[in-house]
Amino acid sequence: MSWGYKPNNGPQKWVENFPIADGVRQSPIDIVPGQASYDAGLKPLNLKYDPSTCLDILNNGHSVQVTFADDTDSSRLTDGPISGLYRLKQFHFHWGASDDKGSEHTVAGTKYPAELHLVHWNTKYASFSEAASKPDGLAVVGVFLKIGGENPNLQKLLKAFDTIKSKGKQTSFANFDPSTLLPGCLDYWTYDGSLTTPPLYESVTWIVCKEPITASSAQMAKFRTLLFSADGAAPDCMVNNYRPPQPLKGRAVRASFK
Numbered sequence: 379m380s381w382g383y384k385p386n387n388g389p390q391k392w393v394e395n396f397p398i399a400d401g402v403r404q405s406p407i408d409i410v411p412g413q414a415s416y417d418a419g420l421k422p423l424n425l426k427y428d429p430s431t432c433l434d435i436l437n438n439g440h441s442v443q444v445t446f447a448d449d450t451d452s453s454r455l456t457d458g459p460i461s462g463l464y465r466l467k468q469f470h471f472h473w474g475a476s477d478d479k480g481s482e483h484t485v486a487g488t489k490y491p492a493e494l495h496l497v498h499w500n501t502k503y504a505s506f507s508e509a510a511s512k513p514d515g516l517a518v519v520g521v522f523l524k525i526g527g528e529n530p531n532l533q534k535l536l537k538a539f540d541t542i543k544s545k546g547k548q549t550s551f552a553n554f555d556p557s558t559l560l561p562g563c564l565d566y567w568t569y570d571g572s573l574t575t576p577p578l579y580e581s582v583t584w585i586v587c588k589e590p591i592t593a594s595s596a597q598m599a600k601f602r603t604l605l606f607s608a609d610g611a612a613p614d615c616m617v618n619n620y621r622p623p624q625p626l627k628g629r630a631v632r633a634s635f636k
């Protein structure tokens with residue numbers, strides 16, 4: 379039985395095969411704005427994405443993921459809390475079975491209906507897979523989704539869902555610009571953390587945007603039509619694919635804004 383999000387293989391069980399689940403810099407966390415310290419030394423995020431690096435969209439059995447060509451620096455993150463240049467590898471989402479939950483990070487205990495993760499890797503390493511296990515290997519930009527008006531930039535993604543309903547399905551997906559999924563204001567909180575799914579490597583500089591983007595309730599319902607299960611298996615709705623907040627263990631959370 380491989381890891382998942384059910385009682386018998388979910389976040390409470392991951393420590394059995396991945397002992398780092400009880401590590402000192404695990405993610406996600408509850409972000410308490412009043413306890414975050416403003417750091418004037420933090421630079422604005424510098425994100426530049428080239429839509430022509432967009433390759434395909436995949437149901438990997440845990441989430442829906444859009445993968446990018448990362449053989450050049452054309453889609454990358456610089457500045458913010460990081461040094462050097464991190465290349466965009468993929469983005470994906472976490473969401474709930476209903477609009478009252480779904481995000482991984484929470485803000486003073488508030489859960490959002492979903493959370494977008496844009497995963498970047500440090501080009502001081504030779505590849506994503508080499509970087510993924512290094513303490514400064516990855517930088518993930520997290521963006522909360524809240525319920526509001528229909529988000530036209532999500533529509534292009536959601537239209538592809540019918541062709542990747544079950545685990546292992548993928549289809550080509552071209553010319554998507556992930557910057558259309560960023561909020562207008564790029565104020566952020568940042569802290570040292572980890573992957574939020576096994577192997578839970580403590581390799582992530584987290585950059586969580588304060589401002590959410592919107593999705594309509596109908597658009598959220600579309601995420602819930604995806605399946606954890608493969609074609610031919612009993613259909614198992616892909617919902618609640620989020621890890622709950624983990625202990626801060628003395629870590630500082632910094633804010634790029636007052």
Ligand SMILES: Cc1cc(C)[n+](CCc2c[nH]cn2)c(C)c1
Binds near residue numbers: 497507510572577
């Ligand atoms: C080597 C590696 C494996 C996995 C599942 N992931 C995704 C884990 C994840 C999803 N959301 C936050 N971390 C990454 C980023 C790297």
Ligand SMILES: [Zn+2]
Binds near residue numbers: 472574
């Ligand atoms: Zn994620």
